[in-house]
Amino acid sequence: MGEALSRQLLVIVDPSARRADGESVRIAKDVLCAAATAKVCLPEGPAEFARALARRGGRRPVVVGDDRALLRAVSLLHRDRELGDAVLAMVPVGASVGLARSLGVPAGPVAAARAALDGVERRLDLLVDDSDGVVLGELRIPPVGPSGESSGGSGLPFLRTCRSLVRGFGTRSAGSAAPAPGAAARLRVEADGVMLVDLDQPVDGVSVGAGAGFAQVEVRVGAAGGAVRVAARSVTVSGADFRYRADAVIGGPVRRRTWAVRAGAWALALP
Structure with a gap:
């Protein structure tokens, strides 16, 4: 059993939540404030x-x-070098x-609020660029929008089956992934x-996720080259100007x- 989490809470209600579903916000606030000493903040913007x-x-x-609000909180705590001390x-x-949802947060406002109150601290891996x-x-x-994500935003499929990959070990499997829309890129x-x-091979797509203490990397090679999968401590991509999708944010x-x-x-409080 993990140590009981503090019930001194700062509840930050993102503006996007208030616009999207005020009733769910009200329910969450009621559950949290009824069982903890909570200060509720209603910021009007990122600042x-x-x-x-x-x-x-x-x-x-x-x-x-939403996901962007969670990413904003983690990014701010990381920037201030306070991420490791916060739950x-x-x-x-x-x-x-x-x-x-892919991280294990319950979907409904009541269940999620109860997890915030009574859950346990789960340490999670992070990718930092x-x-x-x-x-x-x-x-x-290249970046893929929500409508093009076959996994429905639930994380990399191979993360559930490739936990035993050893650092530096890669495999190729022909025809294991469909090419991403658009022309293949030239990336190293x-x-x-x-x-x-290397740059002499067309790349249909690159996927990276953190799991089991490693960056789990999949490179889909064009021209029937199949897929290269590897677990590593770091991954570097270079070549012609490229964009990438990191969670809900497009970079580049x-x-x-x-x-x-x-x-x-x-750390995230989860059931």
């Missing part, structure tokens, strides 16, 4: 959100909002909550300094970016 989080004192933050909780409210950006769920190159992909794909264009895994870097 007020950041100020509220920075002034939380000893209160444990509970984010009421976040989330009540998912909004149109885009696939990331929260060389511009200090963070990835909680998955990274895709390296994992822990080892070349997986960049010509080079490195993502490194940080095992157990942040």
